[in-house]
Amino acid sequence: MADRIRVLLVDDDADVADLTATYLERVSDRITAVRKATPGEGLAALDAERIDCIVSDYDMPETNGLEFLESVRAVESNLPFILFTGKGSEEIASEAISAGVTDYLQKVGGSEQYEMLANRIENAVAQHRAEAEAIEANRQMLRMFQRITDAFFAIDNDWKVTYINQRAAEFLGYSQDDLIGEDLRELFPKKGGERLYDAYQRAFEKQEPVTLEAKSVFRPGKWVEERVYPAEDGLSVYFQDITERKEMEAEIREAKGKIEDLHDIAARVVTCTSDEEIYDLAIEAAKEILEFDICAADAIEDGLLVPKAVSTKSPTDGYYEGTPLDADENLAAETARNQTSRLVTDLHEAGYAPAEATYQSAVSIPIGDVGVFQAVSKEVGGFDEDDLELAELLVTHITQALKRIQFEEELRAEIDRFAALFDNVPNATVSYVFDEGEPVVRDVNPAFEDAFGWDVESIVDRPMDDFLVPSGKENEARRINERVKEGIRIEGEEIGRQTEDGVRDFLLHTAPVQVGDSSEGFTIYTDITVQKQRERKLERQNERLDEFASVISHDLRNPLNVATGRLDLLQAEYDSHHIPPIQRALDRMEALIEDVLALAQQGKVVSETGAVSLTRVVKHAWAMVSTETAELYLDDSLAVVDADEGRLCELLENLFRNAIEHAGSDATVTVGPLEDEDGFFVADDGPGIPSDDHATVFEHGYSTTDGGTGFGLAIVRSITEAHGWEIRSVETGEDCARFEILT
DSSP states (O other), X not given: OTTOEEEEEEOSOHHHHHHHHHHHHHHOTTEEEEEESSHHHXXXXXXXXXXXXXXXXXXXXXXXXXXXXXXXXXXXXXXXXXEEESOOOHHHHHHHHHHTOSEEEEOOSSTHHHHHHHHHHHHHHHHHHHHHHHHHHHHHHHHHHHHOOSEEEEEETTSBEEEEOHHHHHHHTSOHHHHTTOBHHHHSOTTTOHHHHHHHHHHHHHOOOEEEEEEOSSSTTOEEEEEEEEETTEEEEEEEEOHHHHHHXXXXXXXXXXXXXXXXXXXXXXXXXXXXXXXXXXXXXXHHTSOOSEEEEEEEETTEEEEEEEOXXXXXXXXXXXXXXXXXXXXXXXXXXXXOOEEEXXXXXXXXXXXXXXXXXXXXXXXXXXXXXXXXXXXXXXXXXXXXXXXXXXXXXXXXXXXXXXXXXXXXXHHHHHHHHHHHOSSEEEEEEEETXXXXXXXXXXXXXXXXXOOHHHHTTSBHHHHHXXXXXXXXXXXXXXXXXXXXXXXXXXXXXXXXXXEEEEEXXXXXXXXXXXXXXXXXXXXXXXXXXXXXXHHHHHHHHHHHHHHIIIIIHHHHHHHHHHHHHHHHHOOOTTHHHXXXXXXXXXXXXXXXXXXXXXXXXXOOOEEEEHHHHHHHHHHHSOXXXXXXXXOTTOOEEEEOHHHHHHHHHHHHHHHHHHHOTTOEEEEEEOSSSSEXXXXXXXXXXXXXXXXXXXXXXXXXXXXXXXXHHHHHHHHHHHTTOEEEEEOOSSSXXXXXXXX
């Protein structure tokens, strides 16, 4: 156990030694006695095993106890040594104390002496162990102090320096030996040491650690961080030279301040309304924030870098009036071409030709694709990476501002173009925004005012449907609004809308627009009232033609059929010269009915058309007509027309029949395109049409032959007009008939 005490008893009297050992082990259970008869044996035992205390007699044969002490001290200088002797005198006691014995005890009668001896042994060992532990603690602390990389020193409660490492001594400007034992207060300068003194005093009084950063009072210009730890016997002080850190922090604060200032510039540049203001602000910021004395901002114009703003310290002739983008040995031109920032520490060594020979270094940064910012210095290495980064930050703000100005200019131009387009759209147009599901008018164009009769002031900011939707059409309007809000475009939907003159027909076209969460739209109204009136009129006309055709087909054909049947019966019973004329009259009536029915049918409006090859239809119509020996001359350059193919074929068949009937079976018929107008012509080489008859040739009943019904050309005109075309009979100055159809 750690508290056991091994005692070496050295006495030449074995009985005394045994008795002493017995009593010691009986009195204290901590003591174990090792008995030796001579000092020589005692030294051997001391060398061979752990001994905590020596108890020795004085008078022994080989040597006395004091000489034995001297031998022990040569080996163990601090081991407790008690002289326990029966030969006692003041002289021996004095000599023993002078020799350095731990204790001196004279042998007397009785057992009490052994109790006293045991007590002396325990006290001596306890003190020795405490001193050894203190020495070891000091050694460990010293080793710890020596391993400390910080500057370190320790002071006692009287402010005396008890330890200082080499680093601390060097920083303070003294040697270690010079400082040990010195009063630290006397080392402080008379001025400037108050803060350190107060910190140490606070640590002493409150027994709490103190940390502070301060300028060194021993090394002007240096900063130290001190950590003061109090203990019962004084203070331990660690300190570091933090000058570099403080300088870096100062640089960081300065850079942070510049960055904050540059962000303020970003806020200011938003208020600029022109490129010139932005360039001027860039140079102002470069001078005042980045501390660039000589700088300029150039814009790219027509292949040149043109200065837009320069610092006041820039010489008037120090910048080019215009630098070509392809210029050699020019840093700004190279920056614009490569779109890369550059930091050049020595312009001349890098092979550049600066505007002034005294310019030695530069930073050059592209302003997007519109220009270059450049700062120069008359010193080599006048800029570092931090300068470049801050300048790039400034240029980033400037670039964004220039882009904003450009965008706003383009936007204003686009708005102006749109406004002009809006105002000049020939159809009624309204712009609106949906508010709680209802379209509210934002603007209308002049055509809207003309079409509906309401001016801008009376309708803007009011619900559009309140003005335009006729009574009974509210649900239809709501469905249209829902489709527009959902982003669905409406193309050409026929609707009725209220105007100041009443309800009119319109084609509706919508353009939905989504702006953020706002639903907006544009609607164009094409007035088709006249067209719809014409269509309704034509529908009524077609209905009357159908009714007329029904009457002709039923009320005339039935009696005609009866007459024809009776004539057949009469002819079977009688042979009379009256019968053939009757038959011819009935046949003529049949032909007239067929032509009238055809005229009624072909007069209907054409509702569905498509792209038709005129060449192909001409060939088909010619094949459908009995042309006998007549010839067709067809121009292959005939166009494609938009028509009802079946009715166009009937039109051509009638013209071909008309040509053969009037020009003869060996006629030549020509079909070709018109030269100066859209359309085609049909001509024959017959006798032509009398000049007085050109105006009446298309009327019902017109015919120049005895057997004709006079409906052929009337049917042609009906088919032409049903397509929305025009037909005319043209005088050619030659013996021929020529009809021109304008499509």
